[in-house]
Amino acid sequence: MYCLLKFASLFLAVSVCHGWLFGDFVGKQKDLDEISLWPQPQKFQSSAVAFKLSPVRFQIVHAKESSAGPNCSLLENAFRRYFEYMFGDMKKHEKSRKKVFDSDLVELKVWVTSADPECDGYPSLQTDESYELSVDGPSAVLKAANVWGALRGLETFSQLVYEDDYGVNNINKTVISDFPRFAHRGILLDSSRHFLPLKVILANLEAMAMNKFNVFHWHIVDDQSFPYMSRTFPELSQKGAFHPFTHVYTPSDVKMVIEFARMRGIRVIPEFDTPGHTQSWGNGITNLLTPCFSGSKPSGTFGPVNPILNSSYEFMAQFFKEISAVFPDAYIHLGGDEVDFNCWKSNPDVGKFMEQQGFGTDYSKLESFYIQRLLDIVAATNKGYMVWQEVFDNGVKLKDDTVVEVWIGNKMEEELQNVTGAGFTTILSAPWYLDYISYGQDWQKYYKVEPLNFPAESRHTDPCVERTAAVPR
């Protein structure tokens, strides 16, 4: 079992969450436009001493001691991006070129401490995102183990900068020590129920980075449409997308999303949900879905993936081989939710198969049979997998490093208890279904959720809980 929050840090995290936060100064000098950090760092101390920042003089640089340098494109990119966030339009500042203040903050030095900064790598569930930020004249210092922590620190630094009444950028003397409480902080987008143009996905990744979200759970295909352009099976999007040219994600679109996300320390976990939620798959791959029957004749409609045919598994093997190559993250989400048994029940061949296998009339056994084989197929591609909670609930045999996503609101705490009790890493999304709209300041109810509010047997089998906000489902 992978427990990324070591006991000590978990204890720290829990205690911090119980109000051991220091930074009393924060309350005193908090002005309307001044220091508002989001999310709130673990440890934060600020004083009233202010430094001015000149867009002409100020620079973000690699510290001499840093293991990352100018060839680290991820950081170079980030330096430019954060510079723009802080100073906006450079043309505005041309007039102030001549103004130089003694109290200037001259530079932010970024110091990556590990031998391998991971500049050209991808973030993972085990990534250390901690950082330390010290803002004091004339140089501020941002220290992090790797580039991912540095990105988090840069975001925080940019939020410390504020404009005074003269339009001059200021930043106060600050010391911050920060790390995330949970390692998986994700957002799910659904690009099947409606096609989301690339720009929108990228804009959302930007907003995620500003909030230190680090996982983009891409629920890319579903019943209604199949916009993912597969090179192994081009018919999937040709016949399954809302439109084969205007409503698809080409391989280069997908690459763009992955790289754009990587540049912001965001993992991209694709979800190819089966055996349910697959209507659109059947358009391109005949024989994939189970034909439903009306009495003794096929009714013309189709149900979940057909689990009794070898061809289904051959298809999945080839398909997931491609997926594992296209998406670099260590995990793939395999879905497994809301499988409707009615179609299977109506099909006589499925019925025969059930008999042969000795499943009786328990179709959840058939579902598990399918999932089991699918998990084995995906495991063979060397990927870890994430599944919706039904897969766990139905007693499927899962690999040790499986991540189970809890989405059903009813009996959520009990589910968390069961999943972690069985030793699995879990992700909580049930209380964060932002697609359910309500009136008023509903952000408050999302804010108040406490993921660890369930009885855990003992500290020893520490639950490793992450959170995913599903937006929209």
Add this chain to the structure above:
Amino acid sequence: MAHTGTYSRCLQVWFSLVVVSVPLEQVEGVWPLPQQIHQSADRYSLSPQLFSFTYGKDSAAQAGCSVLDAAFKRYFSIIFPDFTKGAENGLHYLWPEPKPFVVSVSVKSRGCDGYPDEDSDESYNLSVSNGQAVLRSVTVWGSLRGLESFSQLVYQDDYGSYFLNKTEIVDFPRFAFRGLLLDTSRHYLPLHAILKNLDAMAYSKFNVFHWHIVDDPSFPYQSRTFPDLSNKGAFHPFTHIYTQSDVMRVIEHARMRGIRVVPEFDSPGHTQSWGKGQPDLLTPCYKGDVPSGSFGPVDPTVDTTYKFMERLLKEVKYVFPDSYVHLGGDEVSFACWQSNPNVRKFMEKMGFGKDFTKLESFYMESIMNMTAALNKTSIVWQDVFDYHERPRSKYVVEVWKQGCYLCEMRRVTKAGLKVILAAPFYLDLPIPTHSWARYYIVRPLAFRGTDEQKKLVIGGEVAMWGEYVDATNLTPRLWPRACAAAERLWSDEEKTLNADLAFPRLEEFRCQLLKRGIQAEPLFVGHCKHEYNGL
């Protein structure tokens, strides 16, 4: 996660049936549904280069008619969006051979430079045949409605060629007052957001923009008589105001679309921001014998209040040409009045006892008299009527309270007053499933009353209050759900009670709105040929 469950199954099956039954020669729908529309499968091709609008020989309005000249230009770009983008492709015209197409518009009465009002005749007849369309109406406003319908008849095939089918339309609105309220006090709305919304209103044939321009949180209206109102009361005296010229721009943009602009200066409640620029206007609240420092509704006991209101209303009369003015009068909290000894003295003097509703009525009547003297008709929220059931003067009541709004409508019409229905159209309150059907199945006249009474229902209004709305989310929250109300207020109720039948037509209309640059949110799962690109 298909949490929509069985509902989605039902709708999917139903929808697929509807789609299958539509003939291959796609016949476009018009939203809102015209009173009478007949279309045939005969279709004619259109070429943007050979297409023109003209005035009929017998038309009282001719070239030089500002409203229609502008409309011709505007609708040309709407009908041929690709043409104006400069993407011309000769390949379009292989078959069929394009022919000239003339839309001839004939208006019976002159009057291009005026404003629409509560009596304007918005009826029109539209006849589309080979090579020509004839649009006839009584007023220019009717022609605007007809042009809108015409623009919805044109469609493109997969190659981008333009077509429309042989059509006969006889149309007029069921209700004369089809309004939409925007709140620019809870959040400032930049001018272009308001103008864009007026465009969207015109596409659905809405004809009244109820501008709830000021309220408690801010006073963005820059008054020439009382500049301090916005100087001190706006969120920011320069960046968050509507100058006189901004207001004129809104009024003219609306006029060009046949939309009336009815301003609301809500008092005596909802006036916190007024007190910033006009000290002594609001009632000082008391804590025991001393003023507490906070203020309540407008002070109805002092002369200065009425002098101020008179001057303000005089300005409003000149700035806003519509014959209606909304005076508000809702949600007045009596606690502050009660706490103030001068107010209590006044109550005694007037013989109101402890009944503060009488004090509010006294205030409202004075204001309504002022408005009447300025030759304007007052609209007030139902609270005013509820406190004062035997009105001495005529005013229009807007029913907004949730609950049995039909009961209220019965009472108001029984008292002989005109009524506007807003209660079931509060679009700022999202329903759990984002359902538009809820607005569609409203039946405004389903209360017990005589025909005379029912005639007093002049229409309805969509309300988009601004507590949680600004330019970031205004358009998607309003559209296309407001379209449901648009059809309810324009079309024949018998023909439009079935939301399931209307769904495909509304879905298509929503895609049209996207094409026209209105960021309308989705109704349900699906897609449009041209999606909103984001940003």
